Amino acid sequence: MKIIVGNWKMNGNAEILAEMMTEIANINTDNRVILCVPYTLLRTGTGAVMIGAQNVSKYDMGAHTGDVSAAMVAATGASATLVGHSECRACLHDTNADVAMRAEQAIKNDLWPIICVGETAAERDTGLTHKIIELGVRESIPNNATNGNFIIAYEPRWAIGAGVIPSITEIAAAHKIIREILNEMGFDETPILYGASVSADNVNEIMSIKNVDGVLVGGASLKKDDFIPIITSVK
Ligand code: PGA
Numbered sequence: 296m297k298i299i300v301g302n303w304k305m306n307g308n309a310e311i312l313a314e315m316m317t318e319i320a321n322i323n324t325d326n327r328v329i330l331c332v333p334y335t336l337l338r339t340g341t342g343a344v345m346i347g348a349q350n351v352s353k354y355d356m357g358a359h360t361g362d363v364s365a366a367m368v369a370a371t372g373a374s375a376t377l378v379g380h381s382e383c384r385a386c387l388h389d390t391n392a393d394v395a396m397r398a399e400q401a402i403k404n405d406l407w408p409i410i411c412v413g414e415t416a417a418e419r420d421t422g423l424t425h426k427i428i429e430l431g432v433r434e435s436i437p438n439n440a441t442n443g444n445f446i447i448a449y450e451p452r453w454a455i456g457a458g459v460i461p462s463i464t465e466i467a468a469a470h471k472i473i474r475e476i477l478n479e480m481g482f483d484e485t486p487i488l489y490g491a492s493v494s495a496d497n498v499n500e501i502m503s504i505k506n507v508d509g510v511l512v513g514g515a516s517l518k519k520d521d522f523i524p525i526i527t528s529v530k
Pocket of ligand 1: 302450454455456457458490491492493511512513514515
């Protein structure tokens, strides 16, 4: 079983979600599909589809206007959440420690956190890619993590929405580092996803790379004609 996460960002509506869930139900896939939708669309998943949020608060509750807690997300019936997505790290100025707090809240409330790590263009240009990945993994995993109760997504931040991906060798090297760190920490069953500019055209090549257990798909998860072929071609 592979994991395919769709990140709808600030897109979609209830009708599109219902249609997508029906389409996925019809293809009878063995893969686990997690649709991370805006808060207003959160609900219980069905069949192969889990519903997830795109972020959760660092805090339990209280005076945090505009924030949504992991408990609130869990109460909708959703069962997963992204944390540390590049766009959230950028606009909320999240450090790895902040991301770990969000992931901790998610686990505490029985949500499956998908912890995103990856380098910016500037970090890549200065040869920091592997250092950023290593720190991202080590520092963003919360204290209440156990083997398999979280997911890591490697998302090179410069490649998100860009229509380009790193070379196969670069993706393989990044995933190898992540796998080694996870093994060392006792998390050998934690899935590692690749995200950023995944499409039906490149998904097979990406999935053939060692230590890639699934994909995180942004733009191409919004339309069934783009997303369904990705789900069906992942084996
Ligand atoms: P993209 O987005 O597939 O459109 O590059 C990926 C993401 O933001 O998670």
